[in-house]
Every structure is written in C-alpha cells, then in structure tokens.
Amino acid sequence: MSVVITADIIASRELTDRARAQRLIDDAVARVDHDLPGADRVLTPTVGDELQGVYPGLADALAAVTLLRLRLPDEVDLRFGIGVGEIGVIPSAAGDIAEGPGWWAAREAIDTLHAKQVRALPRARTWVVAAEGAGDAASIALANAYAWARDELISAMTERTRRLAYGRCLGATQASLAEQEGITQSAVSQALNSAGAAAVVEGFRVLRMPR
CATH class of the missing domain: 3.30.70.270 (Reverse transcriptase/Diguanylate cyclase domain)
Incomplete structure (x- = not known):
C-alpha cells in the first residue's frame, strides 16, 4: 500500500x-x-x-x-x-x-x-x-x-510566522529564530502564540513519532 x-x-x-x-x-x-x-x-x-x-x-x-x-x-x-x-x-x-x-x-x-x-x-x-x-x-x-x-x-499565518513555525517544527530555539529574523525573542514568542503555532508544531511532532 x-x-x-x-x-x-x-x-x-x-x-x-x-x-x-x-x-x-x-x-x-x-x-x-x-x-x-x-x-x-x-x-x-x-x-x-x-x-x-x-x-x-x-x-x-x-x-x-x-x-x-x-x-x-x-x-x-x-x-x-x-x-x-x-x-x-x-x-x-x-x-x-x-x-x-x-x-x-x-x-x-x-x-x-x-x-x-x-x-x-x-x-x-x-x-x-x-x-x-x-x-x-x-x-x-x-x-x-x-x-x-x-x-x-x-x-x-503571515509569511514570517510560517517561517518561525517551520523552524520550531525542526527543533530550532526561539533565540536562534530571533537571530535569523533580526527580531527579539519576545517578538518570536508573541508571533507564534498569537497564531496558534504551538498546535501546528506539536501536531508535526506527533506525526514524526516512531510507530
């Protein structure tokens, strides 16, 4: 199959x-x-x-x-x-x-x-x-x-928030993402939280769990 x-x-x-x-x-x-x-x-x-x-x-x-x-x-x-x-x-x-x-x-x-x-x-x-x-x-x-x-x-999501969520799906820290985007870590956190990105990230991690 x-x-x-x-x-x-x-x-x-x-x-x-x-x-x-x-x-x-x-x-x-x-x-x-x-x-x-x-x-x-x-x-x-x-x-x-x-x-x-x-x-x-x-x-x-x-x-x-x-x-x-x-x-x-x-x-x-x-x-x-x-x-x-x-x-x-x-x-x-x-x-x-x-x-x-x-x-x-x-x-x-x-x-x-x-x-x-x-x-x-x-x-x-x-x-x-x-x-x-x-x-x-x-x-x-x-x-x-x-x-x-x-x-x-x-x-x-905005294009930037999607990039941040992508990074989080792959395990990047908020600090490293902030450096890549040229913004503060608090701005990263706020963007992810306001977009509900945690649900997307956790859903991705569940999909990647060993079976």
Whole structure:
C-alpha cells in the first residue's frame, strides 16, 4: 500500500510570473526534502501546474505537507490531494506512466478539496481519500479532521510566522529564530502564540513519532 500526493498550484492562471512561481515551489520542495528526508519520490512537477510524490505512510505525507505549507512564500500556494492505495506504472515509449488506485484517489481528493474550498472551507488545502479496500475509514476521517484544523491555522499565518513555525517544527530555539529574523525573542514568542503555532508544531511532532 502506498501514499501518494497530487498537488496543484492555486490560481495558477492568475500568476503574473508563472516561471518565478515554479522556482519558488521547487526551492520550497528541495528545502523540505533536505529537512525531512525519506520520501519514496519527492514532489516533482509533472504537467501544467501539478506535482506528484510518493511517501512511505500517511503520517509521512501529512508531515511533508505541513512543512511545505509553512515553507511556501505568500506569492504562491498549493492544494494537496493525498491518496492511499496501490500504485504502479505503465511502460511507455516516452517513459513509465504512473497509474493505479492510489493516484485515482489522490485526484478524487483534489477534486473534493476544490469543491470544499469554494463552498465552506476557503482555507483548506489538504484532503485525504483512500481507494476502495485501502486504509481504515476511521483513520482517514481523523487525518482529514487534523488537516482541516492545521490548514486553518497555517492559512491565517503571515509569511514570517510560517517561517518561525517551520523552524520550531525542526527543533530550532526561539533565540536562534530571533537571530535569523533580526527580531527579539519576545517578538518570536508573541508571533507564534498569537497564531496558534504551538498546535501546528506539536501536531508535526506527533506525526514524526516512531510507530
């Protein structure tokens, strides 16, 4: 059983500099892959505004999305569909083609998320779907409940606060973050506390606990 991510750029057609946006995404993905190694296939651009990646488990995928959401600058945002299910490849003269129920589930997750963003959850950026016979329905429901709450917090953060939360997820002290940002430690503490960042940081640590 695999866990895959299909991500797309939100409002990609409205970007004034699509090439710059892609560079920002590539830089963020590379940084997250460096700081959180272990992906079977790190998020990679495919066609148009989409990226695809493969992760060892659901917690790994959710942890990677957490860091990537925190790392992305204000200029660009991504929507993440996480699929749980079997995957494979179809040989082609142009190269192997990713295929299988896990990928179909990730696409369904993207479509479902887009509808939820329009109707009731404009700050949601993540949705999880398990292919038929894959995953436990209760675990998928809990993952989606967590993702909703996490996304609500992250979407309301400033770019600086997201950077601070990213550092805290990786164990950086408030003092070291203050030095990096050129601000006081009390300013770091205030920014994190007012944004509810502690919940995001602790949630990330839970996802990274050994199983």
